Amino acid sequence: MAINWFKYSAPTTFYGLAGKLIPWLAVSAVILFSIGLYIGFYVAPVDAQQGEFYRIIFIHVPASILSMFLYLVLAGYAALGLIFKTRLSAMMASAIAPTGALFAFISLWTGALWGKPMWGAWWMWDARLTSELILLFLYLGFIALHASIDDPRRADRAAALLAIVGSVNVPIIYFSVKWWNTLHQGSTIKFTGTSMHVAMQQAMFTMLAACWLYAAAVVLTRVRSIILERERNTAWVAELPEVKQ
């Protein structure tokens, strides 16, 4: 049996598939969020060194991981769109950007909230914090460039090129910031190799999965809107039941 791998690379078919997936993703995200928060707040023990404050990592760490991962996914879609000129890839890239920026922002915000009681300062020019901030700038640049070009095709391609240049730069920026920081002063706090409590791990991974599902649900919802907006003049959109009403 020949499988058509490219069936869902067309906006026409993907629109329906995304519509079917979103409820499942959203519901499982809510369930996992509840489980993760329950374990995080009630089951996981108090940390010996950081007290209750450490519990913020249950949202901070997943948000940081996703903000970085989503940028890679964004750049991947951007590259696909630029190379194969597939319409859907560019739409996916522009749908991912706001969610990635949101996670980068949450990561910085929760990091600051954690830093105040732990380090005694809202902000440290630590390598990880600084590169996360620059990652947020890269997201904002992508969104701003896309928003300021009126022609959607040119916007897609220009933003895609920027995303690729940015992704090449991310490791360079990360290492330069790291070396810059170590030249000035050592990192104030390091996560030592102490093993985490099992309940803490469970809470963290559950929250990570929940954030992941949330991101997928939101991105698919957004890409559906983008598809409708871009293809509003086509016949298949006019025949959709939700459009006909």
Next chain:
Amino acid sequence: MKKTTMFSLLVLVIRRDLVLAMRRRADVLTTLVFFVMIVSLFPLGVGPEMAMLRKMAAGVLWVAALLSSMLSLGRLFLADYVDGTLEQMMLAPQSLSMLVLGKMTAHWMVSGLPLVLMAPVLGLQFDMSAQGLGVLIMGLLLGTPILSMLGAIGAALTLGLRGGGVLLSLLVLPLCIPVLIFGAGAVEAASSGLGIASHLSLLGALFVLALVFTPWVTAKALQISME
């Protein structure tokens, strides 16, 4: 044969852009005056203590150089885009990357090189040591071309957009952070008695990387903007 034509093309573009720049000298001077002004504003803002100024000097000069090079980037392709020359350049049988490299070089000679030459005078205002000044110049010589090359990508992407200037800075400044770090870091390393070789080598590596990739990426960006 082919090599010489590529090279002569490069020289041709550089000469053309330099002549154009010399006909409009005010643009070149504005960038330079902007650079001098930003640097001179810092002591007014943070206070005249010499010990502090000496410590800040390299960072201030580098940030000012970064900002002033952003200022002139908007004009890199704009005039050619408006009068249609750019379209002709893209139709030309010669490599667009080479043309772009020529424009980058000319841009650096017009807006980067004057900053490098001006920097020691401003460094003296901040009471920098002779050794620190030397390292600063070396860093700027290696670093400002990278700013022009990275900036060209942004200039090509934002070509002909409304509010292009601010957008350009938003896109390019994050990409320039490594240059700032190693350039200012070299001076700091020199003043604290550490070796400067690592910083300058890294700047050199960035320079080579940018030299290889940015003309090609900028050419692609121009094609996207012009289609």
